[in-house]
Amino acid sequence: MEVEKPELTLYNTMTQLKEVFKPINPGKIGMYVCGITAYDYSHIGHARAAVSFDLLYRYLRHLGYEVHYVRNFTDVDDKAKKCGEKPLDLSNRFCEEYLLDMTALQCLIPTRQPRVSDHMEHIIKMIEKIIENGCGYAVGGDVFFSVDKSPSYGQLSGQRLDHTQAGKRVAVDSRKRNPADFALWNAAKSGEPSWESPWGPGRPGWHIECSAMSAHYLSPRFDIHGGGADLKFPHHENEIAQTCAACEDSGVNYWLHNGHVTNNNVKMGKSLDNFFTIREITAKYHPLALRHFLMSAQYRSPLNYSVSQLESSSDALYCAYQTLEDLVKYLSPYREEMSGDVGKTQQTAEAKEMIKKVKNALKFINVSISKLKKIQKKQRMSLIVSLVEVEKAVREVLDVLGLLTTLSYDEFLKEMKQKALTRAGIGEEEVLRRIDERKLARKNKDFKRSDQIRELLAAKGIALEDIPGKDTVWRPCTPLSLNPV
Secondary structure, X not given: OOOXXXXXXXXXXXXXXXXXXXXXXXXXXXXXXOOOEOOOOOXXXXXXXXXXXXXXXXXXXXOOOEEEEEEOEEOOOOHHHHHOOOHHHHXXXXXXXXXXXXXXXXXXXXXXXXXXXXXHHHHHHHHHHHHHOOOEEEEOOEEEEOHHHOOOOOOOOOOOHHHOOEOOOEOOOOOOOOXXXXXXXXXXXXXXXXXXXXXXXXXXXXXXXXXHHHHXXXXXXXXXXXXXXXXXXXXXXXXXXXXXXXXXXXXXXXXXXXXXXXXXXXXXXXXXXXXXXXHHHHOOOOHHHHHHXXXXXXXXXXXXXXXXXXXXXXXXXXXXXXXXXXXXXHHHHHHHXXXXXXXXXXXXXXHHHHOOOXXXXXXXXXXXXXXXXXXXXXXXXXXXXXXXXXXXXXXXXXXXXXXXXXXXXHHHHHHHXXXXXXXXXXXXXXXXXXXXXXXXXXXXXOHHHHXXXXXXXXXXXXXXXXXXXXOXXXXXXXXXXXXXX
């Protein structure tokens, strides 16, 4: 007998309501997410969509669901002409680059990652079915969908047909029966990739790709369809219309859309040339700091890009891992003492409470570390057991969030420190030289110079910490100029 899953509530764009999630097949979930059009390096707007649905994927699996997650690549595009490269070669190259970015961001590999170029047969068959059902028509090698045949058209986006003006959201074409009709198949044009079809050589319209691939891998009716908010209209609206026209029993139970990443409160996009690629950001910040930033706002809300926000995410992540590294270091002398006891001891009340909030767990660790050497062995063992269980709980939460590093805590911190040095434009040798210079200034009671050195480094995002009875160490911090007054 299957164990009942915890209740999960999702906001459904279709109904504009928060609904208790109930899968079509108990214990199993079909989820389709619109992927990228592969012709260039992906920007952080693409990364937000990927991270948002990766988080959902991770959480559903954490709840015990078997998730069939499909995310496509649109690798059929005409933008390669501008690059002087064969279209499919260009697309294939940037599909691979995207996968490298996803690995860096610790996005799990979807169950399937279909490419449009591999599914022409499924696309053509779906178009044929749409025409057969009287919802599509061919004109001079092109095939259009007749929106007049879709009585519920506009139900997802709220767009009404009389508001769908040709030239704004849809292409102007006098051959269309209705200006809002959209392309299912495009006749071949010089220099563009094309495939043979019953209507002559050409390539599929943008919207039919996802309908055909989601139906092929998940069936025409499945649980969750996701994508960016900008895809609600016309892309997802058209998907609904054409899938319903081709398949009698079709539909998506839950439509989910993530908010945009904005730059100065304007949607980030390549058409506006106001974007930052994932590679540009991860050259200076750890990929997990970028992931943390992308999750820092509710997934449906816009997320405004700012360096200060990235710095805050980087700082928060560093503090979390420094706390875990401190725990490992301080528990080290007690490893032999605690062997055999931890596994036999029930999880303590403190540890159970810490599972709820990582922030409280880290605070608990910091406070408890200072107590370890001051208490008796019997009390110490109880606290040690609590700390070990809290660490497990923190790791579990970090894993679900996709923020659990595969490195040791110490190695991860070194990577973050190296990124901080890159942002500061200095090497660690210079930092250590400054630390020695400051040490000499303090010895000579030149506290003004000592403070100047500290502030100089802090302005670059390098914080100095004087440890009582030990040496001075450094760690990344938000540069002074980015700190709020």
